Amino acid sequence: MRRFEYARPRTPQEAVDLVAGSDDAAFLAGGSNLVDHLKVGIASPGVLVDVGGLGLDRVEETDGGLRIGAGVRNSDLAAHPVVRSRYAVLARSLLAGASAQIRHQATTAGNLLQRTRCVYFYDATTPCNKREPGTGCSAVDGYQRYNAILGASAACVTVHPSDLAVGLAVLDATVEVLGPDGARTLPLADLHRLPGDSPEQDTTLAHGELITAVTVPRLPEGAVSTYYKARDRASYAFALVSVAAVVAGDEVRVAWGGVAHRPWRATVLEEALRGGPLDEETVRAACLEELAPATTGPGTAFKLEMVTGATAMVLTDLAGRAR
Amino acid sequence: MPRISLTVDGSPVSGDVDVRATLLDALRERFDVTTPKKGCDHGQCGACTVLLDGRRHLTCLSLAVAHDGAEVVTAAGLGEGDELHPVAQAFLDHDGLQCGYCTPGQVCSAVGMLAEADGTPSHATDDLEAETELTDEEIRERMSGNLCRCGAYPGILAAIKEVAR
Ligand SMILES: Cc1cc2nc3c(=O)[nH]c(=O)nc-3n(C[C@H](O)[C@H](O)[C@H](O)COP(=O)(O)OP(=O)(O)OC[C@H]3O[C@@H](n4cnc5c(N)ncnc54)[C@H](O)[C@@H]3O)c2cc1C
Ligand code: SF4
Numbered sequence A: 001m002r003r004f005e006y007a008r009p010r011t012p013q014e015a016v017d018l019v020a021g022s023d024d025a026a027f028l029a030g031g032s033n034l035v036d037h038l039k040v041g042i043a044s045p046g047v048l049v050d051v052g053g054l055g056l057d058r059v060e061e062t063d064g065g066l067r068i069g070a071g072v073r074n075s076d077l078a079a080h081p082v083v084r085s086r087y088a089v090l091a092r093s094l095l096a097g098a099s100a101q102i103r104h105q106a107t108t109a110g111n112l113l114q115r116t117r118c119v120y121f122y123d124a125t126t127p128c129n130k131r132e133p134g135t136g137c138s139a140v141d142g143y144q145r146y147n148a149i150l151g152a153s154a155a156c157v158t159v160h161p162s163d164l165a166v167g168l169a170v171l172d173a174t175v176e177v178l179g180p181d182g183a184r185t186l187p188l189a190d191l192h193r194l195p196g197d198s199p200e201q202d203t204t205l206a207h208g209e210l211i212t213a214v215t216v217p218r219l220p221e222g223a224v225s226t227y228y229k230a231r232d233r234a235s236y237a238f239a240l241v242s243v244a245a246v247v248a249g250d251e252v253r254v255a256w257g258g259v260a261h262r263p264w265r266a267t268v269l270e271e272a273l274r275g276g277p278l279d280e281e282t283v284r285a286a287c288l289e290e291l292a293p294a295t296t297g298p299g300t301a302f303k304l305e306m307v308t309g310a311t312a313m314v315l316t317d318l319a320g321r322a323r
Numbered sequence B: 001m002p003r004i005s006l007t008v009d010g011s012p013v014s015g016d017v018d019v020r021a022t023l024l025d026a027l028r029e030r031f032d033v034t035t036p037k038k039g040c041d042h043g044q045c046g047a048c049t050v051l052l053d054g055r056r057h058l059t060c061l062s063l064a065v066a067h068d069g070a071e072v073v074t075a076a077g078l079g080e081g082d083e084l085h086p087v088a089q090a091f092l093d094h095d096g097l098q099c100g101y102c103t104p105g106q107v108c109s110a111v112g113m114l115a116e117a118d119g120t121p122s123h124a125t126d127d128l129e130a131e132t133e134l135t136d137e138e139i140r141e142r143m144s145g146n147l148c149r150c151g152a153y154p155g156i157l158a159a160i161k162e163v164a165r
């Protein structure tokens, strides 16, 4: 592991200045992803800027909903009384991720910005465009079980591993960012990107931009929501596919995890289901529309039925509860 | 090299550590605290679990420098004097171990789990707002971050159930 300088600034602006001022610097939050990358050699920054002392660790109720500090631990957010009572999909997406120990360590921003778990990305002896642009993608014709079926490119076929990101996608969350040019907000939907020709870029953030908070608008009165995760073990495993959903009156919102390089908001499906009945047959038909552009290989074909069945199960269940 | 101070099992320790050292390596190699074990070194097994500032936490994915001033309690620091902590005693009584390598992590994790159960739902919880009832399913889910290569899970579950009662 390369030796680095360790800095612990006191204000968000100081943290931004430290990272923006050096190509070689990176933010460190809980460290549960970045420290692993330091060990494996995926990341080798010369300066680590610890964001743990910036006071970004509060959950506030606002007029519009919730404002979640970037440094709030995943476990604290899941246990927050308002999250438990009003944002089931948020609590459940958090609780489906990692283990209790890791949720004590993982932060809101760190979770959203965690990098892929693609086995080739982790194995420095294999080609990987995300780790080393231009070397090729070992996963296209390799181990496919965790690969994307939507929005992939010839350059990269991996998926985003975060459960929280999928939960927040269906809540229409907004991300607050502080950068060298000041503060800005962006819809969470615009945070993660599809791989295209530059899979080395996971998100649309520029170097030195610090996530300070995530805001979540209030859900409509009577809304019900949940998160379902299908995985190879009952617990402590990444998603094969996952479904985050909100049903509120005529409105149906669905986001999928485990299918693309970013949380996949199923807008075609949502439009098809708006105002209609949420029975098994209708939901399956809407999934078919959403999945029309999907591409699969022998190792990923199972995801079509898995995500369809999971979505049908989740939506028919929510419809029953919304009544 | 940066200097850090910790409280480990009630005693203060301090010394210079490599800036790259994880909390696990600092504890084991620098401060001779070998209770937390290195299983995978990648956050996947739970063998390195301690109570860090009161909560169960892995030590293999944390940098030591980032935890200057922290209070660490390992499985060896849980009991009172010569008396084993009830969770550790229950592991003995129920054969919650074979080789014992995962045990310090299991015991710390179980103690942390029991302390946080009230007010924290889990993936296995049906009603997110209800009081936690530590059913077998709940205990398994809440302990899923601790693997046991020997498969002593039935004994581990029985031990934790006894203390949870
Ligand atoms: C064994 C294991 C199993 C796991 N299983 C799951 C799972 O099932 N589901 C799941 O969702 N996750 C899972 N995870 C991943 C875990 O959720 C992430 O490691 C964690 O959320 C990262 O948060 P952190 O605060 O530790 O981030 P760090 O590791 O500190 O940082 C991650 C990245 O975010 C950047 N960063 C951090 N904070 C900011 C900020 N405020 N602004 C800008 N950049 C920032 C860092 O520079 C770094 O690039 C698992 C991890 C492990 C080790
Ligand atoms: S899928 Fe993406 S992360 Fe995996 S090997 Fe290909 S380029 Fe790398």
Ligand code: FES
Pocket (backbone or CB within 6 Å): B037, B038, B039, B040, B041, B042, B043, B044, B045, B046, B047, B048, B049, B058, B059, B060, B061
């Ligand atoms: S050694 Fe830390 S989780 Fe395995």
Ligand code: FES
Pocket (backbone or CB within 6 Å): B096, B097, B098, B099, B100, B101, B102, B103, B147, B148, B149, B150, B151, B152
């Ligand atoms: S007792 Fe051997 S690994 Fe658990």
